[in-house]
Amino acid sequence: MTTIFKKIIDKEIPAEIVYEDDQCLAFKDIHPKAPVHLLVIPKKEIVSLAHLSEGDGPLVGHCLVALSRIAAEQGLADGYKVAVNCGEAGGQEVPHLHFHLLGTPATK
Known part of the structure; x- marks a missing residue:
């Protein structure tokens, strides 16, 4: 089964992508729970x-380092939340590992 996230990776369906490199990508959640929800x-x-x-440790580490950079780019210097749901009973809706980045940009 091809997940919606795989279709986003393959550019088969649109998403508001805010970051992409050779190992990961970040996009806006279609049902945001915070002003920034990626x-x-x-x-x-x-x-x-x-x-x-x-063997997945370096990849997960890369995703988290990218997430940290993305948070800074999104104006979340004052802090943010990272959530990961695991399995259906844990609230995971799409069977593809993903990290929720949630926060409110700092006001100057």
């Missing part, structure tokens, strides 16, 4: 945190 996903298809292997 999803950061690895391009490698990994179902969930429970499906990570030892």
Whole structure:
């Protein structure tokens, strides 16, 4: 089964992509729960945190470093929340590992 996230990675369906590199991409959540609500996903298809292997550590680390840079670019210098749902019982709706980046940009 091809997930909606794989279709976004393959550019088969549109998304408001705010960041992309060779290993991950970030796009706006279509049902935002905060002024900034982005999803950061690895391009490698990994179902969930429970499906990570030892070899996935560098990829997950890369995604989190990218997430940190994206947060700064989005004006979240004062702080932000990162959430990961794991499995259907854990609230995961799309079976592709993803990190929710939520926050409110700082006002000057």
